[in-house]
Amino acid sequence: METADTQPLAAPPGAAAPMLRGGNLHRFANPGQFLRLAARVQPWLTWSAVLALAVALPWALLLSPPDWQQGETVRILYIHVPMAWLAMGGYLGLAIGSAMALVWRHPLADLACRELSPVGAAVTALCLATGSLWGKPMWGTWWVWDARLTSVLVLFFLWLGHAALVRAFDDAERGARMGAILALIGAVNLPVVKFSVDWWNTLHQPASVTRINAPGLHVDILYPLLACALGFSLAFAALVLARTRAAVMERRIRALQLAAARRADQG
């Protein structure tokens, strides 16, 4: 047991170097499988997202009834709430991917996290912007520093910080590790975002859909909202999958170019 663990370390550095290089290519054997699987899933994901949004958006934005006191402004909810859910659900995915990358050193998880964070930052920005647009006519203010709004702003900075940090290192692997650590530290913010409206007095209203008793929305508003959430989630997944596939292929091309250059050097 002990000897098996120490053997690769005991190998002379000269012997380890070519093995590592070969390992770099071998490491994408698994991503190759991912590429094959993803290529089959991608069209289904993309087209179901298009279809779901083609049904959900007209339903929510045109056909659903207004709210008795908010009037037509309630339609902002159909964008705002799915974006908020995706901002948090996506971050949960980032945290899980980061944990997997740290523990099992899975390069595919690193790549997926790297491609996830700009999309996560975008949906969080949309959540904040639509919330602000709703807040001005309804609350009477664009922004307040209550616990919910502030914690979502922190979530936005975490997304941005992760996206920037993983790209800030010349050594991609080091950047990915730093990003994974940041993502996991930032995960403590998730329960704060979710429960801020229950733990403290906030201007933001408590959750409507996931209440312990019945949802506080009439079905004529609830169903189009759930349809929008499904459509946006599918679109989010399709976008992240497409970005991850592109990133894996980019890595492959770079590895092939490097190998070709090395051959040309030697030959």
Add this chain to the structure above:
Amino acid sequence: MTKKRRRLWLLLLCGLGLGSATALTLTAFQDNLVFFRSPSDIAREAPPPGRAFRLGGLVETGSVVRETGPDGKPDVRFKVTDGPNAVTVAYGGVLPDLFREGQGVVTLGKLGPDGVFRASEVLARHDETYMPPEVADALKKSGHWNPEQGAPPPAATWNTLEPSKAPAGRSGS
């Protein structure tokens, strides 16, 4: 295998430490994380005079008095209540659209020596219910809900209500 296991335990341990540190910090700052105080909080422990704070609660039914001050500016007085306690609020400015009796509000201002809260800002607070106007009308007509008295009845009683089939004119229950 053992290395992975060790990394996993290290990660879980770090998570536990970080989680408890955050929980302790949030508990320590409990009072500062509150966006507004309720009239009962004020009754229990009045903030020092002259210090600005936020007061939140429901606008008490029948308490809104709209007047025009000597300088022609609107002068509104209303009571903010959380049930057991109420604080009178004076405000000279434009109220948000959602402001009405029975609505939640958050006001920023200072408590005067006469016990009147002089607000410089009034924000409306929306509750977590959403319903089409027809459903709200049906609930009001059937006597199940008066928006001026506060929050709507339990959502299970109305969130699948079809307004056209709602029993109209039935009062009480």
